[in-house]
Amino acid sequence: MNKFVPLGDLTGNRLLLATLVLALANFMVVVDTTIANVSVAHITGSLAVSTTQGTWVITSYAVAEAICVPLTGWLAGRFGAVRVFASCLIGFTFFSVMCGVSNSLELLVFCRIGQGLFGGPLMPLSQTLLMRIHPPEKHAQAMGLWAMTTVVGPIVGPILGGWFSDNLSWHWIFFINLPIGIICVFGVLNLLKPAETPTALVKVDAIGLSLLIIAIGALQLLLDLGHDHDWFSSNLICTLAVVSFIGFIIFVIWELTEKNPIVNISVFRHLGFSLAVLTMGFGFGAFFGSIVLIPQWLQTNMGYTATWAGYLTATMGLGSVTMSPVVAKLSTKFDQRALASFGLCILGGVTLMRAFWSNEVDFMALAWPQILQGFGVPFFFIPLTNIALGSVLPSEVAAAAGLMNFMRTMGGAIGASLSVTIWDNHASISRSEIVSSMNIQPTLGELQHKGFSYETALGTISNLVNKEALTVAADHVFLVFSMIFLLGAMIIWLCPKPRKIEGGPSH
Numbered sequence: 076m077n078k079f080v081p082l083g084d085l086t087g088n089r090l091l092l093a094t095l096v097l098a099l100a101n102f103m104v105v106v107d108t109t110i111a112n113v114s115v116a117h118i119t120g121s122l123a124v125s126t127t128q129g130t131w132v133i134t135s136y137a138v139a140e141a142i143c144v145p146l147t148g149w150l151a152g153r154f155g156a157v158r159v160f161a162s163c164l165i166g167f168t169f170f171s172v173m174c175g176v177s178n179s180l181e182l183l184v185f186c187r188i189g190q191g192l193f194g195g196p197l198m199p200l201s202q203t204l205l206m207r208i209h210p211p212e213k214h215a216q217a218m219g220l221w222a223m224t225t226v227v228g229p230i231v232g233p234i235l236g237g238w239f240s241d242n243l244s245w246h247w248i249f250f251i252n253l254p255i256g257i258i259c260v261f262g263v264l265n266l267l268k269p270a271e272t273p274t275a276l277v278k279v280d281a282i283g284l285s286l287l288i289i290a291i292g293a294l295q296l297l298l299d300l301g302h303d304h305d306w307f308s309s310n311l312i313c314t315l316a317v318v319s320f321i322g323f324i325i326f327v328i329w330e331l332t333e334k335n336p337i338v339n340i341s342v343f344r345h346l347g348f349s350l351a352v353l354t355m356g357f358g359f360g361a362f363f364g365s366i367v368l369i370p371q372w373l374q375t376n377m378g379y380t381a382t383w384a385g386y387l388t389a390t391m392g393l394g395s396v397t398m399s400p401v402v403a404k405l406s407t408k409f410d411q412r413a414l415a416s417f418g419l420c421i422l423g424g425v426t427l428m429r430a431f432w433s434n435e436v437d438f439m440a441l442a443w444p445q446i447l448q449g450f451g452v453p454f455f456f457i458p459l460t461n462i463a464l465g466s467v468l469p470s471e472v473a474a475a476a477g478l479m480n481f482m483r484t485m486g487g488a489i490g491a492s493l494s495v496t497i498w499d500n501h502a503s504i505s506r507s508e509i510v511s512s513m514n515i516q517p518t519l520g521e522l523q524h525k526g527f528s529y530e531t532a533l534g535t536i537s538n539l540v541n542k543e544a545l546t547v548a549a550d551h552v553f554l555v556f557s558m559i560f561l562l563g564a565m566i567i568w569l570c571p572k573p574r575k576i577e578g579g580p581s582h
Contacts, residue, residue, distance in 0.1 A: 089266055093208055094217060096262035098224045100164060101201040103255045104194045105228030107136065107171075110236040110248045113370040113385045117245040124180045126371060127302050130495045133367060135184045137488035138295045139191025141481050142288055145337050147196040148477070149279050151203070156272040160200045161263045166193030168256025175249035198225075199477070208270050226399055230392030233370065237385025280337040283330050287337065290322030291485065298492035302499055338481070339474035347466030347570040348475060351415075354563040355459050356482040358419060360490025361556035362452075365426060366391075367491040368498060372549045373441075376434060376542050390442050394449025402453040410572065411458040411465070416564045418454025421447065423560030429553040434546050462570055494552055501548035502541075509540050509547075 111118070111132050119129035150159045170189035177183035205217045239247040297315040304312050330336040343349045370388055373379040379387070405414060425444040432441070460479065467475045515536055522532035 090208060092262060093266040093270075094205065094220065096259055096266060097201045097205050098220050099255065100160075100259040100263075101198055101221060102224040102228050103252055103259070104167070104197045105225055106232040106235065107190065107194065107252070108140075109229045109232030109366070109388075111136075112367050113233045113237045113374075113381045113388060114240040114245045114248055115367075115371055116374040117240040117381060118183070121245060122178075122180050122183070125303075126375075127299075127495050127499055128180060130367065130491060131180070131184050131299050132187055134295060134299060134488045134492050136187045136191040136194075137484055137491065138291060139188040140195040141191075141484035141488065142291060143192045143195030144199065144481050144484065145287075145477055146279075146284070147199050148473070149277055149337070150196060151200065151272060152275060152277045153279075155274050156200055156204060156207075157263065157267045157270055159196060160204065160267070161260060163193045163196050163200070164256055164260045164263060167197065168252055168260070171249045171252035171256065175246040199480070204267065204270055207272070208267070222399070223396075226395055227392065230389045230395070233385035233388040234382075235385070237370075237381035237383070240381040242382075278335055280330075280333055280335055283326065283333055283337040286322055286326035286329060290319050290326055293319035293322060295488065295492070298489060298496065302496050338478055339471070340478075342467050342471050342475045342478060345466045348463050350566060350570045351459050351463035351466065352479050352482050354415075354419075354567055355456075355463070355479060356486035357559055358422070358455060358459075358486075358563050359483045360486035360493070361426070361559040362422065362455075362490070363487035364490030364494030365429070365553065365556055368494045368549060368552060369429075371495070372498075372545065376545050376549075377436075387438070387441055387445060390445040391449040391452070394446055395452050396449075398450050398453045399457070402457045406457055406461055411462045412567050412570055412572070414454050415458035415462060415567050418451045418456075418458065419560050419564035419567065421451030422455055423557045423564060425451065426553050426557035426560060430550045430557060432546065432550060432553075434542055459567070462567070466571065494556075497552050497555070498545070498548045501551045502544045505547040505551075506540060506544035509544060513540075 115126065115129040115132065118132060119126055122129075147159075154162075167190055170186045170193060173186040174183055174190060177186055202218070202221055205221055206214055209217045235251065236248045239245065239251070293315045297312055297319060300315075301312050306312055307316070327340060330338055330340045343352075366388060370379075370381070370384040373384040373387065374381060402414065425448045428444045428447075463479050464472050464475055515533075518536060519529070519532050522535060523529060527535065
């Protein structure tokens with residue numbers, strides 16, 4: 076085995092600082108995936124848009140990030156990993172500031188897309204550079220630090236988002252990236268130049284990338300605009316559906332015949348990989364859809380501030396941080412399919428608990444499913460990742476990891492869109508059903524007898540009906556998501572027993 080040679084002067088304190096800079100950059104990007112979740116109510120109120128439209132702030136970032144991740148390998152090979160990392164940090168920081176100064180939904184969504192495009196390569200490149208600057212015997216510790224920022228980021232995001240929104244303004248959930256971004260850019264430019272990777276004139280699959288952008292863009296627009304345009308009664312929505320469907324078909328055909336595809340679809344020939352990744356995509360869609368919906372329901376119906384909604388959402392982190400190392404160890408001793416199935420059953424069970432929430436539920440009844448979900452999340456992610464990557468050839472691990480990350484991110488974006496859309500649609504149905512079964516005259520009379528005017532009494536009853544309808548609709552969404560988790564727990568047993576992962580760079 077060749078002895079590891081330190082890169083330039085990257086030793087001692089400089090190596091430690093470089094490690095912290097890479098971990099901090101990854102932390103900043105991961106936090107941004109959840110920091111806006113609890114701030115949607117503030118954003119929609121400030122910009123005078125609907126909750127469904129406010130969700131675009133979350134989904135636009137996720138979709139842009141998903142599209143850019145497959146480009147990471149080509150960008151690093153063409154321009155150098157450190158140059159790309161520094162450029163993406165600058166772009167991410169710039170668009171973060173632009174998000175903060177946005178005064179319209181259109182500008183905010185555009186800037187969130189910019190954030191996602193520049194943020195997409197940062198996570199895989201931070202991992203790659205950490206592996207590059209450390210000797211093999213230190214890779215486990217370096218990846219442990221990287222994994223910790225990846226796990227803690229989604230916990231800290233809702234707390235920061237809630238606190239900034241309540242105590243300053245929602246704009247600060249984006250401005251906070253400015254000092255962090257400047258520190259990271261300065262650190263990368265001064266510390267990581269010796270870690271630059273070789274470059275070459277590598278051809279990019281421009282047609283495949285264009286088809287991917289068209290297909291995914293049309294699908295996301297369909298999901299985001301469908302409710303406002305009455306779905307398939309609108310020519311626009313029908314057109315978007317056709318464009319997305321045809322775009323995906325042509326994309327698959329092109330990628331299967333392209334010599335250097337941007338997405339190596341051929342790895343789907345492995346049954347274990349296909350089932351694990353599809354379960355990951357649908358499961359993460361249900362998971363992310365839930366954590367997007369819960370803060371909005373808490374603030375709309377339960378009177379929670381964004382800060383307290385953030386605290387409640389973050390309780391999930393207790394279990395995640397505790398169980399991640401335990402599950403990693405269990406993965407070496409038990410069947411990965413059993414662990415994944417167990418995790419999916421936990422997630423399905425806690426989501427089913429939420430399906431019985433009411434407007435009278437207390438904080439602990441809300442917090443327990445979050446805490447238990449945190450314990451289930453590592454059982455969901457770690458074994459499914461091992462099953463997927465253990466089902467492909469060693470030479471295909473890097474491509475498989477990139478495709479898995481892409482499917483997970485897209486699943487989250489679609490889940491977020493669908494959760495709010497189903498919630499909104501079912502609330503309208505529930506409201507109509509409640510009103511049709513009510514006899515409000517006795518209640519109106521009683522309220523007027525207590526001194527309420529007719530209009531005030533009617534408004535009070537209307538507000539109660541709206542709150543009940545929104546809760547019934549949220550329960551309906553949770554019921555659907557619980558079925559997705561439980562179905563995944565059964566499907567995963569169709570995977571062949573995976574081998575241990577051997578080689579291929581981390582992604």
